[in-house]
Amino acid sequence: MLFFFTGTHSDYHKPSDDSEKINFDAMTTITGYVFNLANAISETGEIPFTKTKMSQSKAVPKYKVSLGVMPSYADTKDGLHIDGVTDNRPAANAGIKAGDILTKIGTCEVKEVYSYMECLSKINSGEVLPVTVLREGKEMTMMVKF
The missing domain is CATH 2.30.42.10 (PDZ domain)
Structure with a gap:
């Protein structure tokens, strides 16, 4: 799974994070990259499954405070x-x-x-x-x- 985003700004994840904050230039760049990546993957043919060594995932600790x-x-x-x-x-x-x-x-x-x-x-x-x-x-x- 891949996650793409255009970065943060002072209103990121706030009620004031409205459409005028969208970074359309970066969104266009990312869209082009994802399109090219998807095309390249689709042209590689079948990729055999390779089992990897299991690693212990880190448990997320519980906390009572936030730094903000x-x-x-x-x-x-x-x-x-x-x-x-x-x-x-x-x-x-x-x-x-x-x-x-x-x-x-x-x-x-x-x-x-x-x-x-x-x-x-x-x-x-x-x-x-x-x-x-x-x-x-x-x-x-x-x-x-x-």
Whole structure:
């Protein structure tokens, strides 16, 4: 299964995310790519099934708090890249911005979205913790109330 989208913006997944926010140029590019990909796949003929080694999938941890960010789901291993920040949520209130790379919450290292969720699962509502981000290559730490 493949998932294509044109990126996030400040109104992504909000009631104000209306049709004027559609990125038609990117949508056209993606549509062309998917069309060419589908054609290429259809011309390859039958592909024999190959069983792969089973891997343990990661369980999604349960958490009681939210930082209020829209993460990039790219697996970069250098931290959680933040595509968007929701107004009046802990991240915005602490000064975290879109484009920041989240690397640590308290003493918990953040490498990608899974470690981010694991870190959140250890936090209780009302806790205040230092959060470290990279902004334009510079490390910054701010206190966040969850």
